[in-house]
Amino acid sequence: MQTPFPPVTPPRRILMGPGPSDISPRVLAAMAAPTVGHLDPYFLRIMNETQEMLRQVFRTRNPLTMSVSGTGSAGMEACVANLIEPGDRMIACINGVFGGRMADVAERCGAEVTRLERPFGEVFTAEEVEEAVRKVSPKVLGIVHAETSTGALQPLEDISRVVHDAGGLLLVDCVTSLGGLPVEIDAWGVDAAYSGTQKCLSCPPGLAPVTFGPKAVEVIDNRKSKVQSWYLDMTMVRNYWSDQSRAYHHTAPINMNYGLHEALRIILEEGLEPRFERHQRNHQALKSGLAAMGIEYAVAEGHQLPTLNAVRIPDGVDDKAVRGRLLEEFGIEIGGGLGPMAGKVWRIGLMGEASSKRNVMLFLAALEECLATAGVSVTAGAGVSAASEAYRSA
Amino acid sequence: MQTPFPPVTPPRRILMGPGPSDISPRVLAAMAAPTVGHLDPYFLRIMNETQEMLRQVFRTRNPLTMSVSGTGSAGMEACVANLIEPGDRMIACINGVFGGRMADVAERCGAEVTRLERPFGEVFTAEEVEEAVRKVSPKVLGIVHAETSTGALQPLEDISRVVHDAGGLLLVDCVTSLGGLPVEIDAWGVDAAYSGTQKCLSCPPGLAPVTFGPKAVEVIDNRKSKVQSWYLDMTMVRNYWSDQSRAYHHTAPINMNYGLHEALRIILEEGLEPRFERHQRNHQALKSGLAAMGIEYAVAEGHQLPTLNAVRIPDGVDDKAVRGRLLEEFGIEIGGGLGPMAGKVWRIGLMGEASSKRNVMLFLAALEECLATAGVSVTAGAGVSAASEAYRSA
CATH class of the missing domain: 3.40.640.10 (Type I PLP-dependent aspartate aminotransferase-like (Major domain))
Structure with a gap:
């Protein structure tokens, strides 16, 4: 008897949601x-x-x-x-x-x-x-x-x-x-x-x-x-x-x-302190990039997690459409809001293996394209430039 | 910082205990x-x-x-x-x-x-x-x-x-x-x-x-x-x-x-009925082999699981010593007894991938060697011959 189902062949995602994160x-x-x-x-x-x-x-x-x-x-x-x-x-x-x-x-x-x-x-x-x-x-x-x-x-x-x-x-x-x-x-x-x-x-x-x-x-x-x-x-x-x-x-x-x-x-092997610093560095770069694109954090300054960036979805932007495009076109998973925050925030995880310069830069580039298509006015390249600048001055 | 522990490199076992069983x-x-x-x-x-x-x-x-x-x-x-x-x-x-x-x-x-x-x-x-x-x-x-x-x-x-x-x-x-x-x-x-x-x-x-x-x-x-x-x-x-x-x-x-x-x-893919028959066939062969070695089941005829064979440890045999040798010399894991059966029975699993002719024959050969060393009188080759005969007549 042949089973009707094909073997497991998952797409290769970049896991920048609230978890699971990327696995080595x-x-x-x-x-x-x-x-x-x-x-x-x-x-x-x-x-x-x-x-x-x-x-x-x-x-x-x-x-x-x-x-x-x-x-x-x-x-x-x-x-x-x-x-x-x-x-x-x-x-x-x-x-x-x-x-x-x-x-x-x-x-x-x-x-x-x-x-x-x-x-x-x-x-x-x-x-x-x-x-x-x-x-x-x-x-x-x-x-x-x-x-x-x-x-x-x-x-x-x-x-x-x-x-x-x-x-x-x-x-x-x-x-x-x-x-x-x-x-x-x-x-x-x-x-x-x-x-x-x-x-x-x-x-x-x-x-x-x-x-x-x-x-x-x-x-x-x-x-x-x-x-x-x-x-x-x-x-x-x-x-x-x-x-x-x-x-x-x-x-x-x-x-x-x-x-x-x-x-x-x-x-x-990485060491806890260097690891914590890496998480901070990538969080700061992401934050600089998002700020340059006019996207704000949902949590007050000083209490923002470096591992999970909850940001406000710009007015008029369709939450699910943008997350769907990120997943389908770039293989990037980010999370939506939970409970009273559903539809109001995105949750961008930078955890463990997923906390990398590569992911931050790609995500900002991908988000810019999605927002531009959705009719949001974003200065071209502003996000990636600001993140790049943040890395250089880190 | 280097971690003091080596990577995971498990020995390759043949899992014939009460589970886990062998994995494809x-x-x-x-x-x-x-x-x-x-x-x-x-x-x-x-x-x-x-x-x-x-x-x-x-x-x-x-x-x-x-x-x-x-x-x-x-x-x-x-x-x-x-x-x-x-x-x-x-x-x-x-x-x-x-x-x-x-x-x-x-x-x-x-x-x-x-x-x-x-x-x-x-x-x-x-x-x-x-x-x-x-x-x-x-x-x-x-x-x-x-x-x-x-x-x-x-x-x-x-x-x-x-x-x-x-x-x-x-x-x-x-x-x-x-x-x-x-x-x-x-x-x-x-x-x-x-x-x-x-x-x-x-x-x-x-x-x-x-x-x-x-x-x-x-x-x-x-x-x-x-x-x-x-x-x-x-x-x-x-x-x-x-x-x-x-x-x-x-x-x-x-x-x-x-x-x-x-x-x-x-x-x-195997099909449920062929799979059940395979489990029965290997169980019957194991049972024939064990009988030829004078080893009895702990459960009455007609109520014995084909997947888990609980057998009485022969008098005078050191439970842990035999299981230890099976594991160290042959890489075979079988289980000891639980609760009131501790020290009195072995539990030999023939489950899923582990239910194979290869495992039955090897186990009987390995057990014969362990018992012979432990001073139990076993007719040389009796177990494997009886199992072989059972397979041929199945």
């Missing part, structure tokens, strides 16, 4: 290495090495640092479900889709959730968080470091202090920051954090790096009830990921972990 | 195809095709058939969490580790769980299930078609009838059967089922095929409470997997889905 051929090759068993001595070594590299990227010494066998949202659920028991108080800071998602997850775990809200695209001050934690005395405060839906970067140091002063745990979403800008788990005192592989780590989606600090582990150790998700229950998963028992829990996604291992090797 | 180079190559976005028109096509092929393999017309973004255990949790609301009655049939796991998952979802138990390795009769469902009137009865921990095959047709007569839904674990022996979702009236990619589908671990029939979908549609797992909430996930809205839920593991797509293509 080295990572793709690692994904295709022969599968071994989940208890094979070779795979146990890969797990140990991956944990050690994740600790370097998270900048932490937390022993409980590993990859959850699901995408970033599974990492979110793993953190919340392990820290929260029914009736626990949690504050969710919501200034975008992913803060809202955290509140939803926490409520499903039985938390008494207080929503601290800010308009999409803004960030929280330590003062308003302090007021909230004093009032609520939450077990956990959850906040998003890099809001993928809005492009806003949330400072965390002062917030960490006020949460700890009130006796709470700080849970951080660093899905769109890890590997692209500084994430200082230990220096900032973050108690638990999760990320996804498909953003600044430049590995295909499918795993969620997580880390739990000493106070979070203590909370998990002293739970009165079982974690409501069997699949994400760290009291069992950690035995498989620890050096001692290696007790079987579920079959780890072997080849996905090969990919993450190679992606982390690439990151550490 | 075609599937590995598909995993390494360029990543595209999760809303890319190309990926939406891959999703549609994968769903259609999964329906063929599950032998169902259920529209809600797709891959959950986690391993088999996430598929189990997805089925239970979507069908169960707090206070619902569920019967879990437990004759191995995975039936027990289902009970644990159901309790964490708030179900009032009745455990129907059988010793490990035995199967359930329709009569005892009938008695239980009459007494309990459960919303859901969960049962394992192919118990990976014991190698037992559970007949389902009569059980389906008695569960439906009592007004319940039948939930089936077909992790170690799908793609290796008949799984007749529609003909048997299975209301919901889950599997894993790393067994008879011969795709790396990381996804869980699931299917929900009309009555299961009705139950999901009429839930009074939110599904407790956000990540696995089918009321949202299905919108992403349906042709209409394609509403973003989480970022699907793109490359894992490429791999599954290719694995399904291979299955449908």
Whole structure:
């Protein structure tokens, strides 16, 4: 019997959306290495090495640092479900889709959730968080470091202090920051954090790096009830990921972990600081180019993510038509807006492998053509010239 | 900065354990195809095709058939969490580790769980299930078609009838059967089922095929409470997997889905019936070979899985030493026992790509050498001769 479907032959995209980002051929090759068993001595070594590299990227010494066998949202659920028991108080800071998602997850775990809200695209001050934690005395405060839906970067140091002063745990979403800008788990005192592989780590989606600090582990150790998700229950998963028992829990996604291992090797070869500088440099060049084309950021100066550039769609421009042309004619994927920002912003990702001078220049050239066709008045070559100038003066 | 860890270069194993099983180079190559976005028109096509092929393999017309973004255990949790609301009655049939796991998952979802138990390795009769469902009137009865921990095959047709007569839904674990022996979702009236990619589908671990029939979908549609797992909430996930809205839920593991797509293509090219016959043929040959070496099955005749052969470790033989030698000297992985069967049985998988004459013959030859060294009296060449004879007379 012949199947009616052709083999997988994807078009070659340039992934400048909100993720997945471009993947190195080295990572793709690692994904295709022969599968071994989940208890094979070779795979146990890969797990140990991956944990050690994740600790370097998270900048932490937390022993409980590993990859959850699901995408970033599974990492979110793993953190919340392990820290929260029914009736626990949690504050969710919501200034975008992913803060809202955290509140939803926490409520499903039985938390008494207080929503601290800010308009999409803004960030929280330590003062308003302090007021909230004093009032609520939450077990956990959850906040998003890099809001993928809005492009806003949330400072965390002062917030960490006020949460700890009130006796709470700080849970951080660093899905769109890890590997692209500084994430200082230990220096900032973050108690638990999760990320996804498909953003600044430049590995295909499918795993969620997580880390739990000493106070979070203590909370998990002293739970009165079982974690409501069997699949994400760290009291069992950690035995498989620890050096001692290696007790079987579920079959780890072997080849996905090969990919993450190679992606982390690439990151550490480049070095975290040079990598962060590269992300900044390309972000600044893109920003200069967009400014020259009259395109504004949706997030205030000083809070713009270098990894995800949320910009306002010029008046009268058809969002979907432009994104469709970029994809079809140039193979470039960018993202539309989510939630209240749908149709109002574009989200241009410069994450991991995708954060390159080549991509910035091509994108500006491609966008100019799309806008010109759409009848928007743009000075010819203004975007690429301004970006080029930014690179030269960087 | 150079990272201290070498790149991924796994040893080439022959995976004859309880999974993962051997993977076709075609599937590995598909995993390494360029990543595209999760809303890319190309990926939406891959999703549609994968769903259609999964329906063929599950032998169902259920529209809600797709891959959950986690391993088999996430598929189990997805089925239970979507069908169960707090206070619902569920019967879990437990004759191995995975039936027990289902009970644990159901309790964490708030179900009032009745455990129907059988010793490990035995199967359930329709009569005892009938008695239980009459007494309990459960919303859901969960049962394992192919118990990976014991190698037992559970007949389902009569059980389906008695569960439906009592007004319940039948939930089936077909992790170690799908793609290796008949799984007749529609003909048997299975209301919901889950599997894993790393067994008879011969795709790396990381996804869980699931299917929900009309009555299961009705139950999901009429839930009074939110599904407790956000990540696995089918009321949202299905919108992403349906042709209409394609509403973003989480970022699907793109490359894992490429791999599954290719694995399904291979299955449908071979044809389901020829594939099931191949699994039977290799199982019978292995069994003949093992019998000639004096090795017995742990499961009674007539209930032995062709895909997972659980056999008693001969008296006086060191379980771990033999498995260690098989792995080190021959690159062959087989599994040890789980739970009460630890140290007492070996689990020899003949799943998907691993179910081959070549593997059967090599394994028998390798085992003979290991047993001879361990001081077990085995007639030289008896195993391979008997297997060879079985192939010739098949």
